[in-house]
Amino acid sequence: xxxxxxxxxxxxxxxxxxxxxxxxxxxxxxxxxxxxxxxxxxxxxxxxxxxxxxxxxxxxxxxxxxxxxxxxxxxxxxxxxxxxxxxxxxxxxxxxxxxxxxxxxxxxxxxxxxxxxxxxxxxxxxxxxxxxxxxxxxxxxxxxxxxxxxxxxxxxxxxxxxxxxxxxxxxxxxxxxxxxxxxxxxxxxxxxxxxxxxxxxxxxxxxxxxxxxxxxxxxxxxxxxxxxxxxxxxxxxxxxxxxxxxxxxxxxxxxxxxxxxxxxxxxxxxxxxxxxxxxxxxxxxxxxxxxxxxxxxxxxxxxxxxxxxxxxxxxxxx
Numbered sequence: 416x417x418x419x420x421x422x423x424x425x426x427x428x429x430x431x432x433x434x435x436x437x438x439x440x441x442x443x444x445x446x447x448x449x450x451x452x453x454x455x456x457x458x459x460x461x462x463x464x465x466x467x468x469x470x471x472x473x474x475x476x477x478x479x480x481x482x483x484x485x486x487x488x489x490x491x492x493x494x495x496x497x498x499x500x501x502x503x504x505x506x507x508x509x510x511x512x513x514x515x516x517x518x519x520x521x522x523x524x525x526x527x528x529x530x531x532x533x534x535x536x537x538x539x540x541x542x543x544x545x546x547x548x549x550x551x552x553x554x555x556x557x558x559x560x561x562x563x564x565x566x567x568x569x570x571x572x573x574x575x576x577x578x579x580x581x582x583x584x585x586x587x588x589x590x591x592x593x594x595x596x597x598x599x600x601x602x603x604x605x606x607x608x609x610x611x612x613x614x615x616x617x618x619x620x621x622x623x624x625x626x627x628x629x630x631x632x633x634x635x636x637x638x639x640x641x642x643x644x645x646x647x648x649x650x651x652x653x654x655x656x657x658x659x660x661x662x663x664x665x666x667x668x669x670x671x672x673x674x675x676x677x678x679x680x681x682x683x684x685x686x687x688x689x690x691x692x693x694x695x696x697x698x699x700x701x702x703x704x705x706x707x708x709x710x711x712x713x714x715x716x717x718x719x720x721x722x723x724x725x726x727x728x729x730x731x732x733x
Contacts, residue, residue, distance in 0.1 A: 420466075423449040427466050428475055432496065437480040437488025561623040564599070566630040567608055571596045574641075576613070576633040579626050583702075589627045594619070595637045600647035609647040611639040620647060663696035664714040671710040701726060 426447045430438060444450040444459055453459035467489070471477055476495040480488045563579065570577045577596055582589035595611040605622055612619040667675060669688045676682060679692040691714070694700075701722035704711050713720040 423447065423462075424466055424469060428470055428491065431470075431475070431477060431489060431491035432493065434490055437478070437482070437490040439482075439486050439488050443489070561606060561626065563623045563626040563630045564606060566632070567596055567623070568599055570630070570632060571598055571608075574637060576635060576637065577630050578633055579630045580628045581621055582625050582627055592619075592621070593633070594621070595639060595641075597641050598645040598647055599623075602648045607647050609645050611637070613638065661696040661716070662693050663700065663716060663719050665692045665694060665704070666690070666712040666714055667692050667707075668710040672707050675704075675707065675711065705730065 426449065427443065430443060430446055438446075440460070440463060443463070444453070450459055450462065453462055467477060470491075475491055477489055477491050478495070480490060482488055567577065569575075575596075576593060578591060578593050580589040581592045593613040594608070595613065596608055597610045599606060599608055601607075605624060608621045608623060610619065610621075611617070662680065665675065666685065667690050669684075669690055675692060675694060678694045680695070681693040683691040685691050696716070696719060701719055704713065704719075704723050705726045713723050
C-alpha cells in the first residue's frame with residue numbers, strides 16, 4: 416500500500432534535520448521507506464524534488480551542499496530552523512488555548528493540541544485551571560462531520576481548483592462541479608464553501624453536507640480573481656431569506672419546526688393541531704422547508720408553494 420505523502424514529507428524532514436552531514440539523494444532514497452516504492456530513478460527524482468519544494472514552502476530551510484567528490488548533499492541545520500523566543504501574555508495564551516479547543520471534533524485537533532504542548536514547553540504562560548478541570552466552563556466546538564472539509568480547507572489554502580459531485584436539494588442525482596474554492600465558513604451548524612463555479616461562470620456557495628464522494632484536486636491556477644473579502648455567511652443568509660423583504664405564510668404542525676418558529680414574525684394558532692406562521696421569504700427558503708416534510712405546508716405565495724412541491728417530488732423520485 417502506498418505511503419501517504421504527509422508521512423513521506425515528515426520522514427524526509429526528520430532525516431534532513433537529524434543528520435550531522437549533508438545526505439545525498441542516494442542515501443535518502445535508501446533511508447526513507449516511501450522512496451523505495453519508486454520503480455525508476457526518474458520517478459524517484461521527481462518525487463524527491465517535489466517533496467523538497469513542499470518542505471521549503473512550509474518554511475523548512477534546506478541547504479544544498481556539494482561534497483569534495485562532486486556529489487550533491489542536502490541538510491536542514493538546526494540553527495537555521497529554530498523559532499525565535501515566543502512571548503505571549505496571559506490574554507494571548509488564553510485566546511490561543513480557546514482557539515485550539517474549538518477544533519476538537521476536526522482532524523486538526525491533534526495538530527492543535529501538539530502545537531499547544533510545544534508552546535507551553537517554550538514558556539507560554541498558563542491561564543490557571545485547564546478547561547477540562549473547570550466545572551461548568553464554556554466548551555466551544557466547531558462540528559466538522561463532512562469528509563469534504565479537510566480537502567476543501569487545503570484547496571482554499573493552496574489555491575487549487577477542485578472537482579466534486581454536488582446534490583442540490585431539488586435534484587434526484589448529483590452533478591459534477593468544478594470550483595475554484597475561496598473560503599469555508601460555518602453558519603447555523605452547517606459548513607459552506609464559497610468559490611467560483613467554472614461551469615456556471617459565477618460565484619456560488621455550496622453546503623458541504625450535499626457534497627457526495629471524494630473531493631479531487633485539479634492542476635492549474637485560478638481563472639477568476641479571488642475577492643479581497645469573501646462574505647460566505649452574508650451570502651448564505653441572503654439566500655436563506657435573512658435579508659428578505661417579502662414574507663411567506665406557512666401552516667405548521669403544532670409542536671414541530673422550532674427553527675421556523677424562531678424565524679417567524681408572527682404565529683397564529685389555527686386549532687386542530689396546526690399553527691400559521693409568517694416568516695421572511697428569500698432565495699433558498701423552499702429547500703429549507705422541504706426538510707420539514709409533511710409538518711410544513713406553504714399557503715402563499717404561489718411560486719414558493721410550487722417550488723416546494725417540485726422539490727418534494729424530486730426527492731420522492733430519487
